[in-house]
Amino acid sequence: MQDINLPFVGGIRLQLGLGSPLSWEDICDATAVGGVGKTNASVPFLTLCSRGNTQYAPGASEGSQVTVDAIFVMNSEIRQRLIDAVDARETLDFRVAVDPDETGTPVETHTFRMAALGYTLVPSADALNTMQWTFQISGDITHDYFDLVP
Amino acid sequence: MSEPNLYAHLIASAGVAALVGQRVYAQLIPQQVRGDPKAYPCAVFSLVSLVDASTQCETIPVPQGTWQIDAYAMDRDSAVLLASEIRRAMVDYVGLMGDVHVSSCKRSTCFDVGPEPEPGLYRRTQTFTIWYAES
Numbered sequence: 001m002q003d004i005n006l007p008f009v010g011g012i013r014l015q016l017g018l019g020s021p022l023s024w025e026d027i028c029d030a031t032a033v034g035g036v037g038k039t040n041a042s043v044p045f046l047t048l049c050s051r052g053n054t055q056y057a058p059g060a061s062e063g064s065q066v067t068v069d070a071i072f073v074m075n076s077e078i079r080q081r082l083i084d085a086v087d088a089r090e091t092l093d094f095r096v097a098v099d100p101d102e103t104g105t106p107v108e109t110h111t112f113r114m115a116a117l118g119y120t121l122v123p124s125a126d127a128l129n130t131m132q133w134t135f136q137i138s139g140d141i142t143h144d145y146f147d148l149v150p
Numbered sequence: 151m152s153e154p155n156l157y158a159h160l161i162a163s164a165g166v167a168a169l170v171g172q173r174v175y176a177q178l179i180p181q182q183v184r185g186d187p188k189a190y191p192c193a194v195f196s197l198v199s200l201v202d203a204s205t206q207c208e209t210i211p212v213p214q215g216t217w218q219i220d221a222y223a224m225d226r227d228s229a230v231l232l233a234s235e236i237r238r239a240m241v242d243y244v245g246l247m248g249d250v251h252v253s254s255c256k257r258s259t260c261f262d263v264g265p266e267p268e269p270g271l272y273r274r275t276q277t278f279t280i281w282y283a284e285s
Contacts, residue, residue: 013206028207071205126256126279128203128212 011100014068016078017093024095027078029070031130036096036110038063038141063137066114072121072129082133085116091138092116105146112141152285155248156195156217163239166193169232179222184268191223191232198277211284216258218277226262226272233260233274240278247282254281 014033015024041059073079085092091113097106114135122130160166160174173192183189198216202209219240221232243255258277266273 010204010206026207028205030206031204033206071203071210126254127214128210128281 008100011102012096012098015095015097016081017095018081022093024097025078027068027070029073029076029078030068031071032069033066033096034069035064035066036112036137036141038137061140063112063114063139063141065117066135066137068133068135070131070133072123072131079131082116083119086119090116094135107146109144109146110141111144113138152248152250153197153200153215154217154250154252154280154282156219159243159247160193160195160219160236160239163235165235166232166239169228169235187224190271191221191228193232193236194220194222212253212281213284215280215282216277217280218275220263221274221276222266223272224270229262229272229274233276237276240276247280249285250282251285252280252282255279 013026014030014036015026017023018025038061040061043057043059044054045057046054070079082092084090094112094114096110098108099106115138117134117136119134120132122132124130157174157176161170161172166174170192173189175192175194177194177196179189179192179194196218198218200213200215202213204210219236221229221236223229223232237257237260240255241257243252245252256279258279260274260276263273263275
């Protein structure tokens with residue numbers, strides 16, 4: 001097993017939840033995933049102890065907008081499924097699975113739902129054809145950590 | 151892992167073959183013919199770089215390779231003519247090249263090299279970027 005105290009390359013995958021109960025399928029077309037996370041609103045407040053200085057507390061969180069860069073693969077079922085989701089304005093289940101040893105059993109997961117906002121085709125005359133997906137995290141992100149004891 | 155068969159592709163090109171016959175070499179002109187004027191014109195190809203791209207799951211079996219193809223001749227016009235025929239054989243070629251399928255072939259650079267160590271020898275160098283599906 002990889003030393004969990006070391007940095008690692010790869011081993012983190014965005015997965016799409018399919019079926020009921022959910023099964024998780026790697027989005028294998030993806031080359032880069034950006035923006036998974038959330039930001040708490042900054043809520044200003046004053047108390048008698050503030051002495052005229054505004055203080056801040058974290059407020060309601062808002063999920064971030066997520067972009068997924070992907071290669072354009074002919075006959076990709078995931079690509080067709082996600083295009084359908086954008087067309088139907090669906091909100092889908094996603095999971096970021098951390099699996100440094102590529103065992104198929106993640107040691108950490110971050111699970112959330114995302115609204116399928118759009119896609120952009122990026123054809124190229126002299127490089128791989130690609131596309132980009134845009135999603136919006138809707139609701140909370142739940143975190144699960146497994147097997148973190150070395 | 152396979153890669154484009156540039157030898158077979160170039161000698162199969164009527165324009166190139168008309169100038170060099172089968173005098174297409176990998177990496178260098180053989181020592182035994184190097185000093186023979188009948189060895190020219192000729193073409194020499196070599197791999198410059200091979201780059202893989204990856205998705206989050208795996209390396210994509212469609213690498214991007216850059217090959218250098220040199221056109222050698224005893225006079226400059228012949229070197230330029232051979233380079234032109236090589237370009238015609240390579241640029242925008244889509245299809246089988248040996249046992250791999252080429253999906254894109256573009257010329258990246260073209261320049262004259264010289265003077266050559268061999269007196270009276272001229273060389274025009276071109277590099278081609280090739281995307282192909284490994285078989």
